[in-house]
Ligand SMILES: Nc1ncnc2c1ncn2[C@@H]1O[C@H](COP(=O)(O)OP(=O)(O)OP(=O)(O)O)[C@@H](O)[C@H]1O
């Protein structure tokens with residue numbers, strides 16, 4: 001079996017742009033203080049954990065790369081870990097037994113969209129947790145997100161007040177209108193990803209789609225518990241939620257024009273069964289020219305994705321069309337090209353009509 005190149009820590013890989021991301025990171029248990037070990041065991045249930053090393057000199061707390069002899073007492077454990085790693089290459093293949101275990105584990109994660117999109121879009125809380133666990137050795141922040149996620153109650157019930165979500169491409173006016181609606185209704189305004197994890201966003205935005213979207217999906221589940229609590233006190237306005245995660249994933253994982261999207265009614269357009277549902281989802285749309293003007297007027301530096309969105313009209317179309325195909329709840333489209341005051345009036349009327357306010 002060809003052996004992977006080993007770096008001691010990701011920070012020792014030097015310039016990230018010049019060195020390929022590792023296929024897998026190996027976790028050194030002996031360098032952990034004893035009190036941290038139980039937590040690690042929890043994060044790596046049987047079958048997903050890397051088998052750990054020993055050092056040549058016998059258990060130094062901080063082995064240097066030269067002193068370290070990686071040892072995998074059961075080779076199939078390493079193989080299984082590599083195969084299960086979100087960034088692993090197709091080699092080496094898992095043994096049939098491990099393959100069956102892994103398939104069973106994924107089945108236990110409940111339904112998600114079938115095919116490659118299923119991998120990219122973890123559409124249930126257990127699948128989100130599994131994906132984050134798989135990368136926690138390489139991205140410690142995934143562990144921090146997991147810790148927060150695990151503190152959220154599994155089933156979240158909405159309170160008696162309405163929950164309204166705003167969706168749309170960047171610069172369509174979500175921040176502007178959500179602020180006005182919040183003030184008008186005396187509502188609570190929540191954003192996704194929620195503040196408690198948004199500090200790690202830039203880290204996950206650099207990752208491949210399955211890990212990046214697992215972060216946003218985790219954010220949705222964490223946000224759901226905030227929505228559940230807030231909606232017992234007042235109406236809740238939410239800036240982006242599950243539809244963003246799904247639409248951006250679908251658009252990123254497909255190519256070309258909208259004919260290449262999964263067909264209407266595909267499972268990928270369904271709301272996750274275990275995620276709190278809003279009462280109303282409003283999709284703000286503006287023409288590409290108006291959106292470009294607003295982006296320009298806002299004067300903020302564009303993220304990589306925003307630059308891609310501007311340059312690639314097919315990508316934009318795939319996102320918007322994916323939004324339109326979402327069901328239960330579907331998005332209600334709002335033409336957000338008029339003035340701020342007019343958009344606000346339209347939106348308020350829609351909320352009052354749908355939510356009996
Ligand atoms: N109806 C409108 N007419 C003209 N300009 C608007 C309108 N709504 C918002 N804008 C302006 O467009 C810019 C983008 O708006 P905003 O930040 O609310 O968009 P957004 O959808 O929240 O973007 P992002 O998703 O990137 O956070 C801002 O400068 C805002 O003042």
Ligand SMILES: Nc1ccn([C@H]2C[C@H](O)[C@@H](COP(=O)(O)O)O2)c(=O)n1
Nearest residue numbers: 170192193216240241242244245248
């Ligand atoms: N629930 C969410 C929220 C956001 N995202 C992703 C979608 C885009 O990649 C990006 C846009 O965020 P913004 O620039 O408007 O802050 O964040 C997601 O996938 N799921």
